[in-house]
Amino acid sequence: MPASETTHLTAANPEPDTVTAGSQVKARWFRRHTALVRAAHWVNVVCFTLLLMSGLQIFNAHPALYVGAQSDFAHPAIAISAQRTSGGIKGETAVFGHEFDTTGVLGVSSMDGEPTPRAFPSWSTIPSYQDLATGRRWHFFFAWLLVLNGIVYFIFGFASRHFRRDLLPSYAELRHIGADILDHLRLRFPRGEAAKRYNVLQQLAYLAVVFVLFPLVVLTGLTMSPGIDTTVPQLLSVFGGRQTARLIHFLAASGLVLFVVVHLAMVLVSGVWNNLRSMITGWYDLGTQPR
Amino acid sequence: MSERDERTRGEVPHRRGFLAAALSLAGLALSGCDRVSNEPHARSILGAANELTYRVQRFLLGAHRLAPEYSEAEISSEFRANGSTDPQDDEYLDLADKDFANWRLKVDGLVERELSFSLADLRALPSRTQITRHDCVEGWSCIGKWTGVPLAEILSRAGLGPQARYVVFHCADTLNDGSLSDDPESIRYYETIDLADADHPQTILAYDMNGKKLDIAHGAPLRLRLERQLGYKMAKYIMRIEVVRSFAGLHGGKGGYWEDRGYEWYAGI
Numbered sequence: 001m002p003a004s005e006t007t008h009l010t011a012a013n014p015e016p017d018t019v020t021a022g023s024q025v026k027a028r029w030f031r032r033h034t035a036l037v038r039a040a041h042w043v044n045v046v047c048f049t050l051l052l053m054s055g056l057q058i059f060n061a062h063p064a065l066y067v068g069a070q071s072d073f074a075h076p077a078i079a080i081s082a083q084r085t086s087g088g089i090k091g092e093t094a095v096f097g098h099e100f101d102t103t104g105v106l107g108v109s110s111m112d113g114e115p116t117p118r119a120f121p122s123w124s125t126i127p128s129y130q131d132l133a134t135g136r137r138w139h140f141f142f143a144w145l146l147v148l149n150g151i152v153y154f155i156f157g158f159a160s161r162h163f164r165r166d167l168l169p170s171y172a173e174l175r176h177i178g179a180d181i182l183d184h185l186r187l188r189f190p191r192g193e194a195a196k197r198y199n200v201l202q203q204l205a206y207l208a209v210v211f212v213l214f215p216l217v218v219l220t221g222l223t224m225s226p227g228i229d230t231t232v233p234q235l236l237s238v239f240g241g242r243q244t245a246r247l248i249h250f251l252a253a254s255g256l257v258l259f260v261v262v263h264l265a266m267v268l269v270s271g272v273w274n275n276l277r278s279m280i281t282g283w284y285d286l287g288t289q290p291r
Numbered sequence: 292m293s294e295r296d297e298r299t300r301g302e303v304p305h306r307r308g309f310l311a312a313a314l315s316l317a318g319l320a321l322s323g324c325d326r327v328s329n330e331p332h333a334r335s336i337l338g339a340a341n342e343l344t345y346r347v348q349r350f351l352l353g354a355h356r357l358a359p360e361y362s363e364a365e366i367s368s369e370f371r372a373n374g375s376t377d378p379q380d381d382e383y384l385d386l387a388d389k390d391f392a393n394w395r396l397k398v399d400g401l402v403e404r405e406l407s408f409s410l411a412d413l414r415a416l417p418s419r420t421q422i423t424r425h426d427c428v429e430g431w432s433c434i435g436k437w438t439g440v441p442l443a444e445i446l447s448r449a450g451l452g453p454q455a456r457y458v459v460f461h462c463a464d465t466l467n468d469g470s471l472s473d474d475p476e477s478i479r480y481y482e483t484i485d486l487a488d489a490d491h492p493q494t495i496l497a498y499d500m501n502g503k504k505l506d507i508a509h510g511a512p513l514r515l516r517l518e519r520q521l522g523y524k525m526a527k528y529i530m531r532i533e534v535v536r537s538f539a540g541l542h543g544g545k546g547g548y549w550e551d552r553g554y555e556w557y558a559g560i
Binding site for chain 2: 050053058059061062064066069070071073074123126127128129131132133134136137138140141143144224225226227228229230231233236242243246268269272273276
C-alpha cells in the first residue's frame, strides 16, 4: 500500500470499519528497540550469566571478602564456610559480623546427593565442579566480550541519543514517580501510546545498571589485576585497596543479580511474549485495537 | 493463529510455559558448560582471551611502571604460605639441614657465561628492598617486605644470547596435593617468565623477607618476586635459572607447574 494512502486513512478517517489491515498493523505495532540495542542486550545476557557463574567459581577458591589492601584472614567482611558440628556439617555465612545458617545452599550443599563443603552450590558455578583455572578462563573470555559489547553500546547510546531520548527521565516524568510506583505495585502497566516510552522506574533502573553497576563491576575487576595496578594505581585509591575492590566487585555483581530478578519478574507480569518479541524482533504490540 | 486468538488466550499458561522452557534450557546450558570446559579446542578458544590480555597489557602498561609499594606499618602479620610449604625432597632436606651452606644457584642455557652463586655471593651483589602486595590466584592478598638481587643484575652478568626469550626457574620442591595424585610422574615445580618481566626493576630473587632470612614456608633460600603477576608465578626454592628460546619442550609444555594443570601462563590479571 502506498504510504500516502495509509496516512490519509489513519489521519482523516478514524472510522474503524474502513481501516484496512495495513493501517491496523501501523496502529498496533510499535518498533520499540533498535537492532543494536537488541543485539547488545542478548550478548550481555550471555556474558553476564557466564561471568556471574564463573565468578562464583572463582569466589569459591577463597570464599571470603575483606576491606582494605590485603586480607585480614581473621576478620573478613563476608565469608562463607562449612562448620563441623555434632549433627554433621553446617553451612555458615557471615556478613559484617552477623552469622546465618545457610546449610543446603551456601557453605554446605548437595553434590551427587552428599552434603559437601562448598561456598556456592554446584548448580550456580561454571564448571559445576571445583576448578579455579577453568573458571578463570570462562571469566576472562566473557569479560572481554562484555567490555567490547559495552563499548559498542555506549558509543551507539550517545551517538544515536538513545540514552538522552529513552533513558533520561524528564522533570515531568520524575514528578510522576509516586504514581509509577503505585502502578507497579498494582501490576498495572501502560498500554497504547504510554507504552511507547519507558516509565520512570524503568529509566532509573536502566540508568543505574548502565552507568553505575556495570562500570563499577568492570573497574573493580581491573583493580584486581596486579598488572593494571602498576600503571593505573589510582584505581586502588578510588576503591580503597585491592581487597575492597574485590568486595565491591562482588556487591556490584549482587546488585546486578537483584536487577535481573526484578527485571525478569516485570517481563513476566507485563506480557512475557510481547516483551520477548520486542527484544528479539523489535516490534511491540501496543494493544490499541481499532474498535 | 491470528493476533486476536493469541490475545484471548490467558497470560498465565504463557508464563508457566515460559518458565518451564527457561528452566530446562538453563539445565541444558549448564551441562553444556561442563562439556565445553573439558573440550581441548573450546578450552583453547577460551584461553585466547588470556593471550589478548597479555598482549594488551604488554602494549598499554608502562614497562618500568612499579607495582604499588606499601609502608612498614602495612606489613601483614600473617603472610599466608601456599603451594609447597615444607618440601620433603631428599636433596632439599640435605641443603636445609646445613642452612643452605652448600646451596648454589646455577645460571645456564642461552647465556654467554654459565654462572654459579652461593647465598653469600648473592648477598654481596647490589640489592633491592620492596614492600609489596602478594596476590594469590585464589583471591587473597598479603603485604610483605622483600630483599634480594634484581634478576636483571644476574642476567646481565651472565649475558643473554641472541635467541633468549624466556627465563626458566627450576625449583627444589615436588608439589603434590591430592588433586594431582593421578599424575603419571611427579615433577618438580618450575616457572617461566618473559624477558620484559625479567627486566622489570621489581623482579628480584629474594633471600630476605620482612627483614629476616627467608623461611622454608616462603621459599628458602631463594624465591622469585614478580610484582606484576599473581603468586603462582613466583617460584620458591629456586635451584637453577635457565634461559631458553621456547618452553614448549619443558615438562607439560605450558611454561609452569600450574600452567601444565590448566592455569594461564600470563597471570597479570
